[in-house]
Every structure is written in C-alpha cells, then in structure tokens.
Amino acid sequence: MSTFKKITEADITHFKSILNDSVITSDLELYNNDWMNKYKGNSSVVLRPKTTEQVSQVMKYCFKENIAVVPQGGNTGLVGGSVPVNDEVILSTQLMNNIRDFDHVSGILNADAGCILETLDNWLQERGYIMPLDLGAKGSCHIGGNVATNAGGIRLLRYGSLHGTVLSLEVVLPDGTIMQLGKPLRKDNTGYDLKQLFIGSEGTLGIITGVSILTPPKPQSVTVALFGLDSYEKVLEAFKASKKNLGEIMSAFEFFDQPSLDLVKKHLGLRDPFEGQSPFYCLIETQGMNKEHDDQKIEKLIENLMENEIVSDGVLAMDQSQQTHFWKIREGIPEACAKEGGMYKYDLSVPVSQLYEVVLNMRQHLREKGLYHPEKEAPITNVVGFGHVGDGNLHLNILSTGRTKELEEAIEPYVYELTRSYEGSISAEHGLGLMKAPYLEYSKDIEFINYMKMIKKVFDPKGILNPYKYLPQ
Amino acid sequence: MSTFKKITEADITHFKSILNDSVITSDLELYNNDWMNKYKGNSSVVLRPKTTEQVSQVMKYCFKENIAVVPQGGNTGLVGGSVPVNDEVILSTQLMNNIRDFDHVSGILNADAGCILETLDNWLQERGYIMPLDLGAKGSCHIGGNVATNAGGIRLLRYGSLHGTVLSLEVVLPDGTIMQLGKPLRKDNTGYDLKQLFIGSEGTLGIITGVSILTPPKPQSVTVALFGLDSYEKVLEAFKASKKNLGEIMSAFEFFDQPSLDLVKKHLGLRDPFEGQSPFYCLIETQGMNKEHDDQKIEKLIENLMENEIVSDGVLAMDQSQQTHFWKIREGIPEACAKEGGMYKYDLSVPVSQLYEVVLNMRQHLREKGLYHPEKEAPITNVVGFGHVGDGNLHLNILSTGRTKELEEAIEPYVYELTRSYEGSISAEHGLGLMKAPYLEYSKDIEFINYMKMIKKVFDPKGILNPYKYLPQ
Structure with a gap:
C-alpha cells in the first residue's frame, strides 16, 4: 500500500552526511515498538538530529525523495502514534535537549523539544517555578511530544491545557521550512494562531523542535486528602464543595471506584488507608503559597463534607510520605489493572x-x-x-x-x-494515533474531518509525516 | 477595487424572506461607524438573524451571489475590524442573545454569540460563577466578538487566554455550512483543534454563532492596593514579590507612569490617593475564596515591599468604593489621554x-x-x-x-x-482589523503570512468574509 520510497544505502549515506554519527541502523527494537508492546513498526533507520537546522535538512531531503517520517519523542504514547506502521524513517528528538532560555520575571521557558518533562520540572523547581503539566510518564516523555499530543495529566484542572500555556512553537514543516509559530509572549493578536493546530496534531503537520511555555510559580505547600463516598452523586457534591472551599488552591480532584482500589491492594500490595469500604473514592490535592492558609482551607472542607454527610469516610495525609502513598493508590490503578x-x-x-x-x-x-x-x-x-x-x-x-x-x-x-x-x-x-483514527467519526462529523484533511494538505501536501494515523484512511 | 456583487432590491427581498423584519436599510450610522469615529463604512443593509439556521441561510445566499459580509458584534473594537470598508453587508449578532445552557458542576456555559459580556457575567454571578474575562467594553461587547478578536483584558493574568477557556464554538462558514468545532468538554484530543483558528480570526474564516466556555467560581473576597515606585526595575521586583506572596490569588498586576496619573487627575478630576509623586505606579488586585487569608496575604506583601524598599508609597483600599476609585484611575487613562x-x-x-x-x-x-x-x-x-x-x-x-x-x-x-x-x-x-493589517510583517514573517493566506483560502475560498482586513492585501 505504501507509496513512499524505500530507504536505500544512498539515503543512509546522505543522512550521515547531515547528522554524522547520529544515524542508527541496528538494534532498533526500542524505537520500533511502543512501551506497551502493542504497536510494532519495521523501520530500518533512526535519525537523531541535534539541531533544528539538521531537522530541516533531513526533512528537505525526505520531502524531495518522498520518504515517510515518523517523529518520535519519549515514545510513551498509548495509541501507537509514535512508532512506524511500516518502514517509515524514525526521527527522534532524543538529542535535542537543551534549555534555551528562561525569563525569571515572567516565568517563560524556551526549550528544545527533546527535553524530558521531569528534567525541566526539576530545573524549574530550583528557580522557584514548575512545569504546568504533570503526568505518569514524566520521567521519559519529551516536552515536544507532550505538545504534539496535547498531553493532559493531573494538574490540568489547575493550570489549564497546553492550548493556554504554550506560547510559541518552533516547527520544521515537511518540506524542511523552519517556522516560528508565535512568540514567547503572553499576548499576541497578530494573525491566525497557527501553533494551536500543531498542539495535538500528533506529528502529522510538522516536527516540533522548540517549545516556549508559561510556567507557574512553585507552590509552597501541598495537602492531599482521600475520601470514601456512597455514590457518584456524592462525588459530584464533593467536587462542588471543593471548588467553593478550596477555590484557587485546588490542584487535583481525582476519583476511583471500589474495584480500582481492590486491584491496587491486590497487585501492588498498597495499604488501604480506610477501615471500611465505600463504592467510590476521591483524592483531593491543594497546592498553594501559604501552608497555614491551605491547611485551614482543607480542614474547613473536611468539616463541611463530614457535616453535610457528603463523604462517609476521610483521611488527610499527615506528611509527604502519606501524600505519596495516597497518590500511589490513584496512579497505580492502570498498572494494577494490567496485572489482572x-x-x-x-x-x-x-x-x-x-x-x-x-x-x-x-x-x-x-x-x-x-x-x-x-x-x-x-x-x-x-x-x-x-x-x-x-x-x-x-x-x-x-x-x-x-x-x-x-x-x-x-x-x-x-x-x-x-x-x-x-x-x-x-x-x-x-490522542488518536493508529488506535483511534478509524473511530474519529464517533467524535467528529464528516465536515469537520474534511476540513482536517484540507489542513493536513496545506502543511503536508505529500502526506509524508506520520502516515496511516490520526486521520481515517 | 471591489469584485463583490453590489446589493440589489432583489437581494434585500431575499434577505427579508429569510429574516422577516430583521433587515435594516436606513439609519445605519451606528453600524457603519466604529465607536471612536475613526473608521467609516458605507453599507446599505444590516442583517440581524436570530438563529444559527438563519445565519446559515444568509451565508449560503451571499456565497452563491458573491456578496461580501462583515460580521459585527458589539462594535467596540479599536482597529476597524467590525465596520465595513466599502459596502459590505453587515451581519450583526445583536439578536442572538440566548443563554443556551449551564452546567452547575463543571461551570461550562453555552451561549449565543450575541450575548453581552456583562450580561453573562451578571447571570453567572447569581449562580456562583464569573466570566473568565473582563474588559472596559464589557457593557456592550458580545462574547462572539470577544472570541473572534481573542480579547484579553484585565483578568488574563489569572484565568488565562480564551485559547484555554473556550471549549467549543459553533460557527457558520462562508458557504453556509454550520460546523461544531469541538465539544463543551474540558478535554478532547480527537483531531486538529480547529476552533483555535477561529479564536482571534476577526471574522475572516466564519461567523461565530455559539460559544461554550469554562467559567471559574465567583471569588468571595477582593483586595486592591496601589503603590508608588521609583523605577521600572522596582515594578518588576514588585511583580516577582507579588507572584511569590500572593500566588494563586493575584488577579491583576497593572502599571502606569506619572504622566498617566497626571492626565487622569487633570481630565477626570480623580483624587490622587498619594501625598507625593512617584515615576511609576502599580495596581495589584487579589481575588480569592477566603477574606481572612487574602487580607493576610496582601498585608504580608505590603510589609515585604516596604521593608525591602521595593515601593516608596502604598495604599490599600479600605472598602469597595476605594477599590473602584483605584481601578478608575487605571482604567480612566485611555479616556483621559483622548481628552488631551x-x-x-x-x-x-x-x-x-x-x-x-x-x-x-x-x-x-x-x-x-x-x-x-x-x-x-x-x-x-x-x-x-x-x-x-x-x-x-x-x-x-x-x-x-x-x-x-x-x-x-x-x-x-x-x-x-x-x-x-x-x-x-x-x-x-x-487585533489587526483594518489598522494593522498592512503592518503584519513586523510581527510575522512572510512564510507565516503565506500559511495564513492558505488557511483563509481553505475556509473562505471566495474571500467574502470581512474583506480588505486582517491579511496584507
């Protein structure tokens, strides 16, 4: 089915002339497979550029030669978006991992796309800031991949989506053009906000090489509480009460059902913090700038939830290790499920x-x-x-x-x-990746999908970037 | 220069067949002029549809007949974007002003594009929520126009831009197609986020007829303080200290220079809250959920700013009327300047x-x-x-x-x-409108502008929507 060029020795030689030793042609298992071992490609070459200019040269060549390319960040996705379907060239951002600059007043960070989320977060924490997103894969996912997949995670409730926090992107288009989409400014109303198309485009429009993002100040205090509730309606009541009592310091409101907790206990051996059982649980986290105030707010919330019989049980983490324990219960659910x-x-x-x-x-x-x-x-x-x-x-x-x-x-x-x-x-x-592309029509109507196809055509007329995915074939 | 069809009696008759009495052909002054009296068009007809279906029928006809259309909301823009340049038909959203629905748990509001910002804000306040944006023109601007121009305003610092808070849009494309761009959900990673293109597109891609937006809980406490400072560097230090001390409750950090204050005093007769003069001033506002906590935080900030000699003077508003007074000083500057x-x-x-x-x-x-x-x-x-x-x-x-x-x-x-x-x-x-379209190249490079033109072509192949503006001709 593939109409793309099959890679030849001459192509490899050309890639080496651009990238020197950053061309890998053996032991490609980790690049051809996703981490769940669910999706498997058959690429024969991985390119690891170090600069945007190198990405541009690679893409210029691939565009001319009609070579298909799959961009790959930390390869931690869940829908098969970052591994080849057939023999597409893998372009990895692994070696593009420099922090470009940081504005200490505005909190605006500019970084290479290949920077690992956790590395950026640690770097920022030393400077009094944090990344506005946090997710399970933070130890290996790349910020470029986060943006390309519009990653959500557990702090979206507080800091909003990447559509709000990403200020500008540097991208390389399929034909090798380097384009600056927006500026590292909080406000810029000059023209269509093209960077927004690339947020969540899963590598189908261009390769993200640089990200400028607004980072919030590091919180000075964190509290975590777990509650047991009798019904999902009570979960909703607890959510409303939390918004009202905690307001601006609420940073997470997660829920899980009894079977989830049972699985975590069974497979991960985590201690149940409750004596009895409840059909539902919720985990509430606050992050704020004043410990005393935050403690008072969460205590008032607990009182409110107990008095109004919204929750049937509750525990407030007494220290950081208990906080970690509560979060492990919530974040361990997928792993526990997988072990079943x-x-x-x-x-x-x-x-x-x-x-x-x-x-x-x-x-x-x-x-x-x-x-x-x-x-x-x-x-x-x-x-x-x-x-x-x-x-x-x-x-x-x-x-x-x-x-x-x-x-x-x-x-x-x-x-x-x-x-x-x-x-x-x-x-x-x-995201969509390979897994959900065929089902897109369940969320988007046919006109919308047609406009998506036209947008794809504008940026990638030959369709060489991340083919077979995202859009229904 | 215009290649569009000139309106005939037959066109008017057709518009009346769609809209009944909502077609205006005389006394069009208010629609043809912007409120600053800087931009003046020469349209002979204003269409005021009441439903999305009517907008669709109007656009279908205009598309077929090659009639140019300028969408108009509250007509409060500053760059001539919402008045005709020549004789374009004016399509006003004035009569599309129904609140469609509101989710009390998530705070998601769905409203017609012609709802007035302040009306929505008042409606929400009665239900414990507020609009995530606030600007001087709130008494007349429409939410559809806010979205079309990506309005910023004084609370952007706190609640982020419309690119983050707008969840979905209903739009009518130039050919009359009604399209739902996204869903009223906080997270949706299925396809290119096309609604983002319409946010800030100033009516050049389609007509926004419905907006779904995430609204934050109504704050329970507000504090406002004004400071005098000796240099702009001190303003920056004050900003950093405020982020640290106030954290999540800071809702505005505005500044103005001494000439600004002099003008406000001279032309608006506002009382100067300071005894002495300073070259710079800043206004800091907090909005939070707990008055006691917020008061403590702002007091601690003031202490900090005084002790470290970051500010040379300062006043904390003692009541709501003083808060209003401080805000009037800041918000009165444009009016005072105009009187000069x-x-x-x-x-x-x-x-x-x-x-x-x-x-x-x-x-x-x-x-x-x-x-x-x-x-x-x-x-x-x-x-x-x-x-x-x-x-x-x-x-x-x-x-x-x-x-x-x-x-x-x-x-x-x-x-x-x-x-x-x-x-x-x-x-x-x-925004760009008519005023800044010729200068776009100062903020965007030529490749970017070319891609803007391609996007315009995808959605508006005949160029009938809001012509002569936004893009360099």
Missing part, C-alpha cells in the same frame, strides 16, 4: 455529571451479552472506572481473562457509540 | 523586563526628531505608558496637539520596527 490479565483501555471525556453512567452502562451491556457476571466466572472479570473528575475525563478499563475477537467486538464500537450518545469524546487525552 | 487632544494609540507585547524601554525609546526618538520636548511646546505633548505588566502588554499613547501626516510618519512604522527589535508583537490584544 487482558485489558481494554479507554480514555473518554463525558459531561462530568454523567461520567460514571458510562461504567454502569458498560457493565450492563457486557452482562447482557453474557460476557460478564459480577458473581460468576466470565471472560470479562471486571469493569473499572477512575479518572480526573475535574476535567470530565473517565478512564474506563475493561479487564478480561484474555483478549479475543469476540470480546473486542462486544466492546467496540459500542464504547464509542455510548460516548457519542453523551456528546463525549472518544479520546480525552491519549 | 490628538492621540496615537499602540497596543504592544514586549518581554516584561524591557516593557518600559519602549516608552523611553519613543520619547528619545521623537525628541531627536524635534517633535517632542518635555519642557518646551512641541506638537507631541506627551508619551505615556501603562498596561498589564503581568501579561507583558504595554499600552503606549502618544499625545499631540493634533494628528498630522508628519507626526504619523515620525511614529509609524518606527513604533513597529522598535517592537520587532524586542521580538514583540505589534498587537497584543486589539
């Missing part, structure tokens, strides 16, 4: 009020199909829900004894139809 | 640290040209600087005894060249 056996993972956006209906509906649906029974043995062993309530983002994990065609067909496209019925999104934060 | 005589207004973004250099440089430049002398009579009477320090947004007003060709040529394009030398933006928040 087979897994079908979905990352959905649904209006907050109806978020958990999706879990209940899916359980019912699978029960009716005879594939799931809470008390009997069945191929589906569990349907668990957790996620970022504050963002209306549900992570729905369907656990099974193994992955079969029958199970998959029982779940998909039903899960996407269900999401559409709530006017939701079939990908809240993970 | 001629005025050349610029709205620039510059890296925060160098913001005031622009004012000093401009004074020096005009002095060297013999047009300005601080102690003698000269055509330029004053060069004043004020604005949103937190956003790196300088409002530069050059006051004169009158507007002449000589003065204009002494100022432009010098002011744009100067801005470019700081890698700044020639339009921080006012």
